[in-house]
Amino acid sequence: MNVWTKLLITALLITPSGAFIACARADDTERGATGLPIVFSIRLPAVPTDEELESQHACIGQIEVEVNELFPDEVRALAAPYRIANGLHIATRKPTITQQLLFHAGEPYKRSTLDETERLLRAQRYLREATIEPIRYNDDGTVDVRVRVHDVWTLSPGISFGRKGGKNSTRFEFEDTNVLGFGKQISISRSSDVDRSAWRLAYTDPHVLGSWWQLSGARGSLSDGSETSFALARPFYSLNSRWSLGGSFADVTSSVARYSHGEAVDRFQMRERNFDLGGGVSSGLSGGWTRRWLAGVRHQQRSFSDTTDLWRGTLPEDRTLTYPWVGVELIEDSYIETHNLNQIGRTEDVYLGRSLRAQIGFASEELGSTRDALMLKTAAQMGTALGADQYLIHTFGLDARLEDGALRNAVIDAGTSYYRRHSARRVLFASVTASLASQLDPERQLLLGGDNGLRGYPLRYQSGTARALFTIEERLYSNWQPLKLFDVGAAAFFDAGRTWGRDPFAAGSSGWLKDIGVGLRLGSARSGLGNVLHVDLAFPLDGGRDLDSVQLLVETKRSF
Secondary structure, three states, X not given: OOHHHHHHOOOEEEOOOOEEEEOOOHHHOOEOOOOOEOOOEEEOOOOOOHHHHHHOOOEEEEEEEEEEOOOOHHHHOOOHHHHHHHHHOXXXXXXXXXXXXXXXXXXXXXXXXXXXXXXXXXXXXXXXXXXXXEEEEOOOOEEEEEEEEEEOEOEEEEEEEEEEOOEEEEEEEEXXXXXXXXXXXXXXXXXXXXXXXXEEEEEEEOOHHHOOOEEEEEEEEEOOEEEEEEEEEEOOOOOOOOEEEEEEEEEEEEEEEEEEOOEEEEEEEEEEEEEEEEEEEEEEEEOOEEEEEEEEEEEEEEEEEOOOOOOOOOOOOOEEEEEEEEEEEEEEOOEEEEEOXXXXXXXXXXXXXXXXXXXXXXXXXXXXXOOOEEEEEEEEEEXXXXXXXXXXEEEEEEEEEEEOOEEEEEEEXXXXXXXXXXXXXXXXXXXXXXXXXXXXXXXXXXXXXXXXXXXOOOOOOEEEOXXXXXXXXXXXXXXXXXXXXXXXXXEEEEEEEEEEOOOOOOOOOOOOEEEEEEEEEEEEOOEOOOOEEEEEEEEEOOOOOOOOOOEEEEEEEOOO
C-alpha cells in the first residue's frame, strides 16, 4: 500500500469550523525535507448564511436540543457546592423545549422564525438564555439546527422582604416554575403588605398535553376576603398564529381603601366577579405585519358593603356591565437583541416596532347591565432606534366608558422612554409619563407616590385628576458576579412628579415633588424567581415636615 492510500484511509476529524483534517501516524507517512510528517487537510464549505439558505429554499433537517446545566463545567470544577447544586437541580426536559418550537423538520428554513422562537424561549422564567443556530448543511438541501438553552434554579422555598413608600411587606412561599423539568408552575405563599395578608395556592400549565393551550387556576384566602380564578386559553402564541380562543373567570372579595397623603381615610368591602370569553382570527405575518380580528363577550360585576371599620362615607352603587365586543390588533415585526439595558448580563429582546390594540363594546340594560354604555379600550406602542445605541419608545393607553355623551371612569395614559448607551456598562435612562382621568368610579383613584415611581415619598401620597412623572437615571452594569449567583449593577436617579385637580376623597395637590437617590441592583444570574432586586435610598427634596428624610425601598422588579 503506497503512502497516498494510507493517507486516504486515515481517520477524519471534523473541526468546529467545518474542516476535515486527514491525520496519519508519523511512522506511516512520508517525511518532508524537515523530517516532520506531512499532514494533508481538506476544508469543506461552511454552513451558508441565513440569506443563502433562504434563497436556496433549504428545509429544516435534524433539530438538536442542548440544555445546559445550572452551572457550566468550568464553574462546576471550582468547588463542591456547584456540583451539588447541579446534582439537585432537575434539568428542563428536551420535550419541554421542543413543544415550544415554532418550526419543525421538513419546513422551510426562515431566520425570522428562529429568532421569534428564541424570544419565546427567553421569556420563560426557567430559562436564562436561548440561542438557535444552523450547524450543518446537508447534501439533500436540508440544514440541521441546534437549540441551546441555559437552565436556572426554579425551586424557591424561602422568605422575602420588601419595603417601598415607607411600608413593609413580607412573603413566605414555596414555588417551582419548572416542576420536574416539565415547565409547569406551582406555588403556595403567605404574604403580608399594607393592604392585607393572604394565603394563596396557584397552578399554571403553559402547554396542556404538549399543546399551545394554557391552563391556570388560583385560590386565595385573604384577611379581608377571598380569591378564586380560572382560565383556559389558546393564545396567539406567535406572529404567524392563525387563531386564538379562551375563557376566564375570577371572583375576588377584598377591601378597598381611599388615600390622602399616604394614609387610608376610607375603606369598604368590594366583591368583583368577571367572566370573559373571546378569541380571534388572523392571516398571519405578511409584509412584516400581523393583523388580528378579535371578538368576545365580557361580564363585570361589582358590589359594595360597609363591613370594614374605616367606612365613613356613601358606598358606591353596585354595578354590572355585560357586553359583546369586537377589536383589532396590529403588530409590526421589529425587535432587536441587546444586553445591559433593562437587565444585567442577559440577552434582551427590545420591541422597536409599532403596535395597536383597540376594542369597542356596548353594554346594554337589555343584556343585564345596570346602564347603557359604550366600552372603549386602546393600547399602542411605537419604538424608534435613533442610532448610536439610542432608543425612544412611546406608549399610549385609553380605558373608558362613554355614557350619555360623557367619558366616565376614563383614564388616558401616555409615556416616553429614552435610552442612550454611553458604553457597554453605562446607560442613561429617562422617562416621562402622564395620566388624565375623568369621572372615576368611587372605588378608583389616580395616585402618585413611592409605590409607582416617586421613590422619595410615601406610597399613594398624592391624588388628583391628572398626574405627571419625570425620571432620569444613570445606570451602571458591572461584570462582577459574586459566587456566580448574582449580576451586580447600580443606579443614581432623580424623580419629579405632581398631580393636578381635586380628588373628592383626598387633600389637594402639593405641587411638584422631587427626590434624588442611589440604588443597588442584583440580577438573579441562576434563578428564575425575579429578574432584578432593587435596594434604593431616596431623599425627598420637597414636602412637609411629616416626611422621613430618607426612604428605603427594597423590591423585586422584572427590569432594572
